[in-house]
Amino acid sequence: MLFCLAPNTPKFEVFRLLNDELLHFLGQSVNTNTFCRALLTQDDIGKACWGNEPTREKFKLLFNALQVAGNDTKLQLFAVMRDNQNLEVFFSAPERNLFGFMSEGCQKALKLLCTHLYESTKDLGPVKAAGGTDIKAHFNAYQAQAVNGNICKACGMKELAPIRAGILEGDQWRADYDHQLCKSKYPIFAVHPDNLIPLCDVCNQDAKKAKDLFKHKNGTDRLAFYPFTEDAQTLIEIEIDNLRDPEPAIKVKWNTQDGLLVDKLNTWDEVYEIRSRVEGQFRSLEAIIEDEIRPRDSAHLASRISDKARPHTINTLKRKEWAFWYQKLFSQLQQIGTPDAEAFWEKLKFTQKQAKKGADFILNG
Structure with a gap:
C-alpha cells in the first residue's frame, strides 16, 4: 500500500458476523457426524444461512467432504482458521500452504462455500439486517474525507469512485472490495473483515487480480505490507x-x-x-x-x-x-x-x- 489505512477505518459488521459463523461451523463440525441445524449459531446470521437453500447446500457440501476426510482433517481445518484470525500476525509470518493437509475435494468445497458467503450470502436481507448496514453504507463510511478519503490507498493515482452531484449517498457508485489475501488461495479469509479493502479499478481489476501477496510468480516466498499499519x-x-x-x-x-x-x-x-x-x-x-x-x-x-x-x-x-x-x-x-x-x-x-x-x-x- 502507498498509504496505510486510517486508524478510524470502520469494520464491516456483516463480514465479521459471517466470519464468526464460518468459524463456529468448523468448530461444531469436529464432533458432529450428521449435517444438522446445530452446526450453525442460533443468532440471526445462523438462521439466515440455514434458511437460505443455496447457502445451506454449500455448508452441507463442505461438511460431507470433511466427513469423508475424517476427524483429523476437521480438527486441523478448524485450528487453521481459529489460529490465524489476527491478520497482522499472519502478514508478519505468513503460512503459504495452509491447506496442504486437505484433499482436493475438501479444498474445492471450502472454496465454494467461502466464495458464496462473500458473493451472495452477504447480500441476503436478514444478513444485512443483522449487520446493521449494507456494503454501500460501509463504503461511504470508509471513503469519508475524515477517514480514508476517495483516493486509492494502494496507488494514490485514482479515485475509488466518482462522486455525483444530486445523488443520494446510498445511490452513489462504490469501488469494488479487494481481497488482500485472494479467496482462491486463502478461502478462510474470504469474509474476514480485515482482509477486504476498497481499491480503484486499475489496482483491483487490471493489476492485482488474484495475485498471491506472499508468493512470487516463480514460486519463491515474499512478504507484503500490512495495510492497517504499514505503507510505502x-x-x-x-x-x-x-x-x-x-x-x-x-x-x-x-x-x-x-x-x-x-x-x-x-x-x-x-x-x-x-x-x-x-x-x-x-x-x-x-x-x-x-x-x-x-x-x-x-x-x-x-x-x-x-x-x-x-x-x-x-x-x-x-x-x-x-x-x-x-x-x-x-x-x-x-x-x-x-x-x-x-x-x-x-x-x-x-x-x-x-x-x-x-x-x-x-x-x-
Missing part, C-alpha cells in the same frame, strides 16, 4: 536521469537498503504495477511542464516548480489523484542544479517555438 510513502523517491537529453528518463526508486522493506516494496510494485504506471504517466517531462506549469520564462519555471514541490496536506492526498507522485517529481526537479535547469529551459523554449511554427503552418496553409 516514505520509502520512495523519483529519479530524473539525463535531463539534457531529448527525453529524460524518470524512474521510481526505493530509498531504503533494509532488505525486509525492499522485499515488501517489490511485492507492492509487482502486485499493483506501480513503477510501470508512474513511469508511463511521467514518460514526457516536457509535456508535464507544459500541462502543469506553462512557464513564461526560466524564473517563472523555477518559482512554479518550487510551489509544486511543497508537501501536500493529508487532506489533499485523500482527495486528489496523483498528488503524491507529482509532488515527488517536482521535489526532485527542484533539486536539479542551475546549469541543467537552464539547459532544460532552453530546450523547452525551442520545442515550444517549433510546435508554434508547426501549428501556424497548419492554420495558415
